[in-house]
Structures are given as C-alpha cells and as structure tokens.
Amino acid sequence: MPVVSAFLMPGNPLPFLRQDNPPWAPLATAAKAAGEALRASRPDVLLIYSTQWFAVLDELWQARPHSTGVHVDENWYDYGDLQMDLRADVSLAQACVAGANAAGHRSKAVDYEGFPIDSGTIVANAFLNPGGTIPTVVAANNLYHDFATTEALGRVAAEQADLQGKRAAVIAVGGLSAGYFDKDIDIAEDRIVDEQSDAANRALLAAMEQGGADRLRAGLDDFAAAAKTDMGMKHLAWLLGGVGDFKNAHVHGYGSTYGAGAAVVEFKLA
Amino acid sequence: MSQGKILAGFVAPHPPHLVYAENPPQNEPRSEGGWEPLRWAYEKARKSIEELKPDVLLVHSPHWITTVGHHFLGVERLSGKSVDPIFPNLFRFAFDLNVDVDLAEACCGEAQALGLTAKMMRNPNFRVDYGTITTLHMVRPQWDIPVVGISANNSPYYLTLDEGVEEMERLGEATRRAIEKSGKRAVLLASNTFSHYHFHEEPEIPEDMSREHPQSYKGYKWDMRMIELMRRGEIREVMRLFPEWVEEAFAEVKSGAFPWMISAMEYPTTPAELHGYGTVIGTGNAVMEWRLAA
Numbered sequence: 001m002p003v004v005s006a007f008l009m010p011g012n013p014l015p016f017l018r019q020d021n022p023p024w025a026p027l028a029t030a031a032k033a034a035g036e037a038l039r040a041s042r043p044d045v046l047l048i049y050s051t052q053w054f055a056v057l058d059e060l061w062q063a064r065p066h067s068t069g070v071h072v073d074e075n076w077y078d079y080g081d082l083q084m085d086l087r088a089d090v091s092l093a094q095a096c097v098a099g100a101n102a103a104g105h106r107s108k109a110v111d112y113e114g115f116p117i118d119s120g121t122i123v124a125n126a127f128l129n130p131g132g133t134i135p136t137v138v139a140a141n142n143l144y145h146d147f148a149t150t151e152a153l154g155r156v157a158a159e160q161a162d163l164q165g166k167r168a169a170v171i172a173v174g175g176l177s178a179g180y181f182d183k184d185i186d187i188a189e190d191r192i193v194d195e196q197s198d199a200a201n202r203a204l205l206a207a208m209e210q211g212g213a214d215r216l217r218a219g220l221d222d223f224a225a226a227a228k229t230d231m232g233m234k235h236l237a238w239l240l241g242g243v244g245d246f247k248n249a250h251v252h253g254y255g256s257t258y259g260a261g262a263a264v265v266e267f268k269l270a
Numbered sequence: 271m272s273q274g275k276i277l278a279g280f281v282a283p284h285p286p287h288l289v290y291a292e293n294p295p296q297n298e299p300r301s302e303g304g305w306e307p308l309r310w311a312y313e314k315a316r317k318s319i320e321e322l323k324p325d326v327l328l329v330h331s332p333h334w335i336t337t338v339g340h341h342f343l344g345v346e347r348l349s350g351k352s353v354d355p356i357f358p359n360l361f362r363f364a365f366d367l368n369v370d371v372d373l374a375e376a377c378c379g380e381a382q383a384l385g386l387t388a389k390m391m392r393n394p395n396f397r398v399d400y401g402t403i404t405t406l407h408m409v410r411p412q413w414d415i416p417v418v419g420i421s422a423n424n425s426p427y428y429l430t431l432d433e434g435v436e437e438m439e440r441l442g443e444a445t446r447r448a449i450e451k452s453g454k455r456a457v458l459l460a461s462n463t464f465s466h467y468h469f470h471e472e473p474e475i476p477e478d479m480s481r482e483h484p485q486s487y488k489g490y491k492w493d494m495r496m497i498e499l500m501r502r503g504e505i506r507e508v509m510r511l512f513p514e515w516v517e518e519a520f521a522e523v524k525s526g527a528f529p530w531m532i533s534a535m536e537y538p539t540t541p542a543e544l545h546g547y548g549t550v551i552g553t554g555n556a557v558m559e560w561r562l563a564a
Contacts (some may be wrong), residue, residue, distance in 0.1 A: 052468055056356055057472040057551065063353050070395050073339055074421075077393040106471050112358045114351040116397060140355075180337055180430060258338065 002162030003269060004039035006170040006243045007023035007034050008208075008236065009127065010262035011052050011120025014187075016127065017079040023190040023256055031127035031239070037266050038128045043169035045089045046129060046136040047157045049150070049238035051174035051231040052118035055140035059100055059153060062086070062117070062138040063093040063109035074120045075260025080171040082122045088134035089135035094162040096137055103156055105149060120173040128171065137161075139238070141231060150234040154241025170242035174235035175203045176254075176261030177227040185258065189215030193259030202252065208265055230260070245270045251269050271453040276446065277322045279458040279538075280315055281558040283522075284331065285550035286354050286361035287310065291477055294411060298362040304477030311546020311557035312408040318559055319409055326370045326408065327417045328377075328445065329459040332525035333401030334421040334527060337386030337428070340441055342374040345394050349538040354400040360476060365403050370416035373452050380444035386437060388444075391421075405461040420445075421522035422525045424559060431513055432522065438526035442533025449534075458534055460527035464496065465489025465519040465554035470549070485552025492519035493547070493554040500542040500558060505532060513553045519554070536558060 015027035038046075053060075067086040073079075093109055100107040121138055129136075139153055154170065161168040177197035181190075192198040200223050207219030217240075220233050253265040289297055291304040319327075334341070347368055354361035374390065381388035401417050420441070426434025449456045467486035484490035492515050499508045509532065516524040523529070532538075538560050545557040 054356060056468065057470060072393050072396045074396075074399070077391055077396055081393070081395055108359075108472075109550075110358050112353055112362060114353045114362065115358055116353055116355050118355070142470075154503055182338055182425070184338065 002166070002168055003158050003170055003243050004043055004167045005038055006246065006267040006269065007038060007128065008172045008239065008263060008265040009034065009124040010257060010264065011050055011174045012257035012260065012262055013073050013082060013119040013123045014079060014257050014263070016123040016159055017076065018187070021187050022186070027253045027255045027264060029261055032067055033252050034264050034266055035128045035130065035158055036259040041169060042167060043134060044166040045092055045161055046134055046169050046171050047161065047242055048121055048124065048136050048138045048171045048173060049141065049143050049154065049235050050118050050120035050138070051121040051235050053140045056144065059105055059107040059142050060140040061093045061097050061107060061109050063088050063090050063111045064115060065090055067115060067117050069114065071116055071119065071122055075150035082119060082256040084117045084122055085132035086117055086121065086125055087132050088133045089137055092160060092166065093137045095164065096157050099156045099160045100153055103152060105153060110232065124171055124173045128253070141234060145170055145234065146234060147234055147237040150237035151158050154238035158242040170239050171175055172235035172239040175230040176204060176263055177259050178230045179228045190256045190258060191258045192261055197227045197261060205254060205263055205265065208249035209251060213245045216240065239267070241268060243269055274449045274452040274454040274456065275563050276449055276456050276458060276535055276564065277324055277563050278318065279460065279560045280409065281528065281556055281557040282315065282405045282409055282459045282461055283463045284401040284461045285334070285463065285553070285555060286357050286400050286404050287476065287550050288366060289363065289404050289407055290360040294407065299360055301477050304479055305548060305550060306555045307546050308548035308550070308555055308557065314408050314545040315557050315559060319457060323455070324415060324457040325454040327406060327459060328420065328456055329402050329405050329417060329461055330420040330422065330527035330530050331399055331401035331405065331461045331475055332422045332522055332527060333399040336421040337424050340381055340423045341389055341391050341421040342378045343369045344371055344374055344390030344392045345369060345474055346371050346395065347505050348396060348398055350397055351389050352397055352403055354399055357559050361400050363403055365398055367406065367418045370418050373448060373454060374418045376448035376452055377445050380448045381441055384440050384444050386444065390416050401461045404428055405459050409459060422527065426524050426526055428491065428523055431516060434526065435529045437510065438529040439533035442530040446534045447532070458531045460531040462525065462527045463522040463553045463555050464493040466522040468552040482549055483552065484549050484554060489519040489554055493556065497544055497556055501543040501544055503539045505537050505539065509537070535562060538562060
C-alpha cells in the first residue's frame with residue numbers, strides 16, 4: 001500500500017501564527033493531533049499540494065533539497081514571520097516530473113535558493129512534520145488546471161512513490177468556504193462569514209466523514225453551489241488522486257480563518 | 271509649501287521576462303535578450319522620468335494581493351531577494367528600495383478618510399512582489415527615487431467588478447489628495463498587462479521570440495481598440511468599455527491599478543502617448559504615458 005495516510009490541512013497561517021486566539025486555538029490543536037496520526041502512519045514522504053502556490057506555465061514541483069529562511073505572508077504579516085524548513089525528496093520529485101510529463105501534463109522541477117515556499121505548505125509542514133524531518137514532494141496549483149487534471153497529478157505522485165517503494169502520506173493544503181471578512185475584525189470574535197457558508201462547510205465535512213470518493217465528489221458539487229470555494233477545492237482533487245478512495249474520515253477540527261472555513265481532516269483509507 | 275502634483279501616469283506592465291531579458295546585475299538568471307520592442311518602449315518611459323524629475327514613484331501591483339483592505343509598504347528601506355514563485359527560472363532579483371513612508375501614510379490616511387479599509391505594512395522582512403519590482407526597475411533602473419508601493423485589494427474579484435472598480439477609484443482619489451497635500455512631484459505607475467490570455471507552456475528557451483505572438487486575436491483587438499481610445503484622450507469611453515474589456519480580453523486591468531491611476535489623474539482627456547506594445551507569453555503589454563505637468 002503506497003499511501004499510508006491522508007489529511008486535509010488549513011492553508012491559512014493564522015491558526016499557526018496565533019495559536020492563543022480562542023477561535024483559532026482548536027484548529028491548531030487539531031493540526032497537532034493530525035501530526036501525531038501522520039507520524040503513527042510512518043510515511044517516508046509527504047505528497048503535498050497547496051492551493052497557495054500558484055503556477056501558470058507548466059506544472060511545477062519543488063526539488064530544492066532543503067528550503068530554509070524566513071517567509072512573510074503578504075496578508076498576515078502583522079501576526080509574525082514563518083520559518084521555512086522543508087526538505088524535498090528530490091529523486092521522487094524528479095520522478096513525478098517525468099511521470100507527469102509522460103501522462104501529458106507538462107511539468108518542471110524548481111530548485112532555487114530563496115524560493116518563497118507558500119504559507120500553506122509551510123504551516124501544514126510545521127504542524128505535521130515539526131523539524132521538517134520527513135521529506136516532501138510539493139506540487140503547485142496551476143491556475144489553469146481543472147479538478148480532473150489535479151486529480152491526475154495526485155495519482156501520478158502516488159504511483160511514483162509506489163514505484164520507489166515509499167510509504168506516502170497525501171496532504172491537501174487549503175480551505176473550505178473562501179468567503180472572508182474584507183474589513184478589520186476583532187480576531188477574538190472570528191467566525192464563518194455567513195450561515196450559508198457554515199452550513200455548506202458542515203455538509204461537506206459530513207460527506208467526508210461518511211466516506212467514499214464518489215460521495216465526496218457529489219458533496220463537492222453541492223458545496224460549490226452553496227459557497228465560494230478555495231480554488232475549486234483542487235486540493236481535494238489531489239487527495240482523491242493520491243488515495244483513489246477512502247473508507248471514512250475523522251474531522252479533528254473545524255473553524256474560521258478571518259471568516260473563511262478551515263478544517264483538519266484525517267482520511268481513513270480503503 | 272507648494273501644492274504637490276501628479277506629473278504623469280504610466281501604464282507600466284510587469285512581466286518579469288523584461289527584467290530577465292535585460293540582464294541587470296541584480297537578477298541572477300542570464301538571458302540572450304528578447305522582447306526588445308517592449309524594452310525599447312521602456313527606454314522612452316525612462317527618458318520621460320528623467321525629464322520629469324519626480325520626488326516619488328507610486329506603484330500599484332497586481333502581485334501583492336490583499337484580502338482585507340488596501341495595503342501600503344511602510345518600512346523605510348526594504349531589501350532582500352525576490353524569487354518569483356511563478357517564473358523562478360527568470361526572476362531572482364536582489365531588491366533594495368527606499369520607501370516614502372510619509373507619503374504612504376498620508377495615502378493610507380486619506381483612503382481611510384474616504385471609507386476604505388487601508389493599512390500600513392510594517393514588517394521589515396517583507397518580500398516585495400515581482401510586479402512592484404519589475405515595474406520600478408523598468409522605469410527607473412537606478413533605483414534612486416523613493417517609492418510608494420500599494421497592494422491590489424481583491425475587491426474586483428471578491429465583490430462585483432463595479433464595486434471593486436469603485437473602490438480603486440476611491441483609492442485613486444485618496445492618492446491624489448495625499449500627493450497634493452504633500453507638496454511632492456509624483457509619478458503614478460499602473461503595473462498592468464492588458465489582454466491577459468497567455469500560453470500555458472514555456473518554450474525551451476524562454477526568450478525565443480519566434481514563439482512570441484498574441485495568444486488571442488480577440489484580446490489583441492480589444493487592446494488595440496482601447497489603446498486607440500487612450501491615444502485620442504477618450505478616457506471616459508475607455509472606462510465605459512472597461513467591464514467589457516475585462517470580460518472579453520481577460521484583461522489584467524481588472525486587478526485595479528488602471529482605474530486607480532486614471533481616477534487619481536481625474537480622468538485625463540490628455541492624449542496618452544504609446545511608447546510601445548508587445549506580447550509576453552502571449553499577453554498584451556502596452557507602455558503608455560499621460561503627461562499632466564512638466
């Protein structure tokens with residue numbers, strides 16, 4: 001079994017940066033619990049897709065052996081700096097590039113000092129993989145890829161990990177409802193921006209808990225009709241491509257990030 | 271103190287390919303050139319800036335995207351390395367810029383006074399986005415004029431286009447008021463591409479100009495139509511057609527820099543000068559100048 005665990009993680013850095021803020025603390029606690037579950041699955045590599053790393057030409061795969069340095073989020077710079085500490089499984093990243101190209105999804109590896117790893121990848125990796133000891137393969141969100149293409153890329157990544165005999169954890173980094181407060185708020189009173197988005201988030205999480213890829217796909221259609229979504233929920237396409245199917249899911253936590261929906265979910269694999 | 275004024279406004283698009291093609295010492299990758307007509311257009315813009323001798327350059331960039339309000343660079347000196355996450359093979363630039371914090375704060379205050387959510391970015395470790403850097407480098411490679419950097423609030427995408435444009439126009443009005451009170455001579459830079467349809471795969475040699483042409487004929491025709499109106503000084507007609515242009519040409523002006531600048535300049539009927547037009551990965555890019563004062 002190449003894929004040993006799978007998780008949905010929030011991409012917004014606020015729960016990581018301000019773990020003491022009451023509305024965000026449960027998400028931080030949930031993310032740490034997910035980290036324990038991930039480590040218990042003993043993965044050799046994390047296959048990460050974050051909605052916040054944009055690409056427009058080709059599909060990009062991170063192949064810098066060790067990305068370090070300070071990252072400042074372009075929105076949430078007031079809340080503190082983020083420390084990049086991301087190790088790449090370079091041979092697997094290169095294999096993913098080759099595999100994706102062979103599947104018709106033109107891809108390139110990137111390996112540049114100072115590359116700005118996106119906030120979502122940084123905080124998900126920090127929660128799940130403190131110290132960055134487990135190597136990763138990180139794929140970009142090509143803005144012109146649809147759900148099916150992203151699912152195919154997740155499948156390629158899992159297949160390549162399997163070919164290398166590696167135990168993989170699939171990590172989808174992104175939010176749920178994407179409506180946010182566009183005015184300053186008291187962060188201690190953060191909540192989902194409206195009731196309809198809250199209901200849509202809860203329905204989608206229920207579909208995850210009930211299990212089954214087809215049920216989740218149907219749930220995503222309903223979700224898209226009811227709420228603004230984070231990048232078409234392509235992070236879940238990556239996850240579905242990686243795992244194929246799943247039995248059910250455990251929601252470790254659900255909450256708001258400046259009005260937008262966020263959840264930590266552990267998927268139990270079929 | 272005499273009243274400050276806006277000397278000129280430029281459409282000054284930001285494809286990092288232009289910096290890459292020029293091979294400045296600040297940028298790590300080396301190129302064989304490329305996109306010469308656009309770079310020659312920027313040479314004319316550089317001459318204009320040299321003639322105008324502004325005290326400050328204000329740039330509104332679509333690649334500093336903010337969700338909660340309009341943000342202004344608020345650290346006196348920002349330096350570091352800006353690696354473009356989209357084109358890291360082309361743009362790894364050592365930036366070092368001086369911010370006119372007084373004017374940025376004044377713009378921020380005027381924006382708040384007009385009912386906009388606005389804030390100052392005070393984090394000294396902030397990585398300045400490649401849009402801001404490319405536009406500034408292409409108009410003034412000496413980097414010797416202080417700048418005001420303004421984010422692209424997400425309102426044209428998050429709200430309706432009309433609501434978003436109205437916010438940008440208010441931001442323009444706030445900018446003008448702040449400049450006038452400052453006593454400074456300012457140049458505005460709208461860091462926008464026009465038609466934003468582009469290719470989805472990069473040539474083996476990015477600067478291989480045999481691969482460069484408009485990606486969309488429809489987008490190209492829209493660009494020519496709008497440029498002609500600008501050259502005739504028909505800016506109200508440009509703004510009337512703005513929603514159609516955005517929709518049909520997928521124009522990057524949607525992100526707000528263009529309406530911000532045009533509003534700040536009080537919808538000038540002065541004919542704009544086209545310094546040049548060219549495509550970058552198929553997108554339409556015009557370097558244009560509205561000269562308002564000497």
